Amino acid sequence: EADIYQTPRYLVIGTGKKITLECSQTMGHDKMYWYQQDPGMELHLIHYSYGVNSTEKGDLSSESTVSRIRTEHFPLTLESARPSHTSQYLCASKVGETQYFGPGTRLLVL
Amino acid sequence: GNSVTQMEGPVTLSEEAFLTINCTYTATGYPSLFWYVQYPGEGLQLLLKATKADDKGSNKGFEATYRKETTSFHLEKGSVQVSDSAVYFCALSLPFYGGATNKLIFGTGTLLAVQP
Numbered sequence A: 001e002a003d004i005y006q007t008p009r010y011l012v013i014g015t016g017k018k019i020t021l022e023c024s025q026t027m028g029h030d031k032m033y034w035y036q037q038d039p040g041m042e043l044h045l046i047h048y049s050y051g052v053n054s055t056e057k058g059d060l061s062s063e064s065t066v067s068r069i070r071t072e073h074f075p076l077t078l079e080s081a082r083p084s085h086t087s088q089y090l091c092a093s094k095v096g097e098t099q100y101f102g103p104g105t106r107l108l109v110l
Numbered sequence B: 001g002n003s004v005t006q007m008e009g010p011v012t013l014s015e016e017a018f019l020t021i022n023c024t025y026t027a028t029g030y031p032s033l034f035w036y037v038q039y040p041g042e043g044l045q046l047l048l049k050a051t052k053a054d055d056k057g058s059n060k061g062f063e064a065t066y067r068k069e070t071t072s073f074h075l076e077k078g079s080v081q082v083s084d085s086a087v088y089f090c091a092l093s094l095p096f097y098g099g100a101t102n103k104l105i106f107g108t109g110t111l112l113a114v115q116p
Helices: none
Strands: A004-007 A010-013 A019-025 A032-037 A043-049 A076-078 A087-095 A098-101 A105-109 B003-006 B011-014 B019-021 B023-026 B032-038 B044-050 B056-059 B062-065 B075-077 B086-093 B104-106 B110-115
Touching (some): A004 A087, A019 A032, A019 A087, A019 A105, A098 B032, A098 B044, B003 B086, B011 B019, B019 B110, B023 B032, B023 B086, B032 B062, B044 B062
Parallel strands (some): A010 A105, B011 B110
Antiparallel strands (some): A004 A019, A019 A076, A032 A043, A032 A087, A087 A098, A087 A105, B003 B023, B019 B075, B032 B086, B044 B056, B056 B062, B062 B075, B086 B104, B086 B110
16 A cells, blocks of 8 residues: 655635645655546546656646655646636546555635 | 447436446457446545456455456446445556557446435
8 A cells, every 4th residue: 555645735826826735755766746636527638757857748638837856756747727726636646556645635726 | 449338327326226237349459447436525436346357256245257259348237335435447457558558448327326
């Protein structure tokens, strides 16, 4: 198992604000992922990382950016939030073939 | 290409009914297969997994068998409870998918509602 922490759990913010969603894990996993989950439940991979200083874009184009300066942290940033960014964001890390997920951040942009 | 297809929901059952959620996959190579569960307002939790053909994954009364001949990984439970109400995702992972990412490929999710 892996402990994946995400903060905040819920965020309501106005259009144009800069936000950072935090994701951390304490197990030293190299591979980490960000997913966006739409109201229809479908999951879309938006970013992933193989380790420190490694970041890649996923299948779904996203205006967000990520960084991986330390193994345990994989924050996601939106420079200027818009209502179209309203969604749930899920972070995961991987051990072997198995991904473990955090509790998610529900973002509402007004 | 590589993909996962699972039955559309919602699936509505009475408590103690038998559950089957169908999942079939298309993959090059030899995938590992997973079922994840998402309870309301939460992230995904790994429910069970199988890494090779004929393996059976099981957890909390749920089971799924990796069937290579039918490319299926159907989720079953003999007697569901109200607390099993959630969204269930079938997924596959290929070690060298696309040469790089080790991504999980998800189905679209199946909502299960169990009524008392």
